Amino acid sequence: MLTNEQMTVITSTVPVLEEHGVKVTTRFYRQLFNDHPELLNLFNHVNQETGDQPKALAYSLYQAASNIENLESILPVVKQIAHKHRSIGVKEEHYPIVGEYLLQAMQDELGLNSDDPVIEAWGAAYGIIADVFIQVEKEMYEQAGWDGFREMKVSSKVRESDEIYSFYFSPADGGPLPLFQPGQYISIEASIPGEKYRHIRQYSLSDAPGKNHYRISVKRENNPEGIVSNYLHDQVNAEDSIYISAPAGDFTVKEAHSPLILISGGVGVTPLLSMYKRVRESQPERPVTFVQAVRNENVHGLAEEIHVLKEDSHIRHIVCYEEPENIDAGDFKGRLTPEALASFLPQEQAEYYLCGPELFMQSVYDMLKDLGISSNQISYEFFGPTMTLVEN
Ligand code: HEM
Structure with missing residues (x-):
């Protein structure tokens, strides 16, 4: 448990984390990998080089700190990260190591001593946040289809x-x-x-x-x-x-009766195709609109499978080629516009699933919001460290 004073310190350092979080986590990873190079077997080195992982860690700590009095409210985010951790093989014994290097980085970056109340409060807060992750991951390990790789x-x-x-x-x-x-x-x-x-x-x-x-x-x-x-x-x-490792992740399709709208950019089609095929088996009457944005015909993967789907009367399959080789190819040319997207979508309340590159998803998400679709109708998955589209 955090004391009232520690709670106040954590709450008051949230703006500091907002400002210095990425610097702290970048320093943290540098020092961690220097002393524990074996952990480089777990991490994606590209996400370190691009800075995406330090950013994702800083953001999740910032979220946890902002909600320290009510961690329940960020449980969905914790679960999403925990799925990734379980899938990679992050274990309970890793948490104290990460905690130690994180606090050290915070001390160094903010110029504080180890007995500074800020560091003590953050040490206690990290312990609480880590316990939540460890508990959630323990259940996931128990339920996983198999152990390890x-x-x-x-x-x-x-x-x-x-x-x-x-x-x-x-x-x-x-x-x-x-x-x-x-x-x-x-x-x-x-x-x-x-x-x-x-x-x-x-x-x-x-x-x-x-x-x-x-x-x-x-x-x-x-x-x-x-x-x-x-x-x-x-x-x-x-x-x-x-x-x-055994299948993981919570970007999964719900068995609702409302129309299902799948919107993919490039190879983001993969999870949506799986969803689509499953829904066709379990809910054959459910109307589906599958909007597939692809650069051009040459990189239009799984085209044959998609072509078969198009013959079904419940399905609207719309192919958008950003730069088609053949001017007659596809249903729409160029980048998706709000008007085009609106014309593809049904009038009724629907469930939306998006997957693709970040910029594509951000633009589709913003267009859907502008069309009056509420955020709780939209699910999405990033290819890369978990972030959010909501506040951008
Ligand atoms: C990924 C947060 C502890 C290893 C992530 C991500 C976040 C995060 C936000 C990105 C998730 C995604 O890609 O979807 C946290 C927090 C922790 C924690 C808040 C502590 C409370 C740990 C520990 C380890 C670890 C103890 C083990 C050394 C990893 C790895 C990834 C990851 C290997 C994938 C990174 C990549 O693909 O580059 N974590 N994490 N994390 N985390 Fe953690």
Whole structure:
């Protein structure tokens, strides 16, 4: 428990965290990896270089500090992060190490002594926040389909577009595959020849659940170069082994009766396709509008699968090509405009699911809000460290 004085100190340092949070967390990671290089096996190095992970950590601490008197209210955010932690293999014993380096970074960045009331209050607050994460993650570990990273055999590798390959895999031991919820992702743990550390990355499952395989559809990332996506594209083939953790994530489709609107940008189609396929099986009458924004025909992954879907009368499938090669291709050309989006959407109350690059999602989210769609009708998932679209 925090004392009343500590609570007051935490509340009064929220503006400080808002101002210095990213500096503190950047310093924290630098020192942590310097002294504990083994933790580089867990973290995405690109998210460190871009500063996205320090930003995400600072933001979540800021949120926790602002709600320290009512941590229940940020439980959904905690769960989202905890899913990622569980999928990667963050353990209870890691929390004290992170706490120690975080407080040290705060002291150094703010020029405070270890017995300063601010540092003492933050030490107590970190303990409380960490306990919430540890409890939530404990339950997730208990409920996970399996423990740690499990060996899978790639049964096939299919080229979907100039940039996307699908990988189908099933357990190397021939055991069963647990069901997952459409929209969930798995983590791949890649030991890449010539690389000092293992690399872990998340990929959404792109097929419906209930098959004897899992499927991911991976875009080759070039800017910055995606070490794992390039490895998968260039070096992993049918019959090879890959290691994955059990499905995770809470970006999952609810079984409502209202129309379902799926809006994807680029390879963000993957979780939405899984949702779509599941809904077609479980709620065949449910109206679906699938708006797919893609750069051009050459990078339009999973096009054939989408084409089959288009033959169904309950489905509106709208393809938007930002820069089409063929001027007649697709249903809409150029970047989505509010007018175009409005013309694709139903009049009734609907549930919206968005996935794609951050700028795309921000623009679609803002357009939906301007069209009067309330934020509790919109779910979204980032490819990258969890942030929010709401306050921007
Ligand atoms: C990811 C917060 C403790 C390891 C994240 C993310 C946040 C976060 C906001 C981004 C989530 C996402 O990508 O969707 C926190 C908070 C913690 C905490 C508030 C303490 C209360 C830990 C600990 C470890 C850890 C103890 C273990 C060393 C990771 C890793 C990732 C991550 C490996 C993925 C990073 C990446 O992909 O680059 N955490 N975390 N976290 N966290 Fe934590």
